[in-house]
Amino acid sequence: MVQYSAERVDASFAALSDATRRGVLEQLGHAEASITDLAEKFQMTLTGMKKHVGVLEQAGLVVTEKVGRVRTCRLGRSRLEQETAWIERYRQLWHQRFDALDAVVGELARKEQADGRRQRR
C-alpha cells in the first residue's frame, strides 16, 4: 500500500525541480548506471552527483545498491509497481467518496423516517 505523506510529495517535487536530476532519471530509464558513470555523463564531480542521487533516492524515485566499490543506481519503481500504486490511490479516493456518500444517504434516510413519523401523527 502506498502511504500518502506530505513529506514524500515535497521530496518528489524538490527532486524534480532540478534539470540535472530529471536528466539522471531519463538516463536511468535507459539503463542502470553507477554514480561514477552519471558524474561523467553530466560532467560534474562525484560529490555533486552523489548529492543529486541522494535527493532522488529520498523521494523514492531512485534506488541504489552498493556492490563492492561501485554504487549502482536504477529507477525506483517499475511499471507494475506504478500501476499498483495508482490503483491504490484511486481506491483511496473512492473509499473516501463512498464514506461521505454513506453519510449523505444515512442522513436522507433519517429525514424520511422523521417525516414519515410526523405525517402519521
Next chain:
Amino acid sequence: MDAGRDGERIPMRHETTVERTSERELVVTRTVNGPARLVFEAWTTPALLRQWWAPKAYGISFITCEVDARTGGTYRFVFGHPASEQPMEFFGRYLEVTPYSRLVWTNDEGGEGGSVTTVTFEERGTGTVIVMRDRYPSKDALDAAIASGSTGGFTETFEQLDELLVGLVASQSQI
C-alpha cells in the same frame, strides 16, 4: 460508557475495492447503508453530490456542480484547490439514466481517450451494492490514464509529476 453509545452511532464499515478486470476496464465496488432509491438521489442531485463527491481530506471544493441527470443530459464539475491556481474540470454526457438502478456517462475532459462509466445500484438487505465500471476505449488509453498519475483527486498534483516522468522514462526504455 461512551464507547457503547458511539458504537451504535457508527454505521457498519464497508470495504471499497478496485480491480483492473481487463486491459481496458477498472471496476470499483462498495456497499453503502440505505436503499438504492436514496443512493440514486444522492448521485443525481447537485446539492447532494456536492456533499460527497469532493472528499474533505483532499482539500478539493466544488466551484460548479451542474447535473442534468437524464438520458442525453450533461454534467459539469469544476473543482478548486488552495494549492492550485488552475481549477480542475470534469464533464460529459449521460448515455443512460435508469432511476434507482443504473447510470452511464462519458468522461470527456480527457478527449478521445476518456472512459465510459457505468454504475449500478443493487439492494441487498438494508444496503445497496454499488458497482462502478470504467471502460476505456483501448488498453493504451487506460495505461495512459494510469501513467498520467492523476486519479481525479488533487493532492496528487505534485506526486503525479514524478509518476509522469517515471512513466515517460519507462516507456522510452521499452522501445
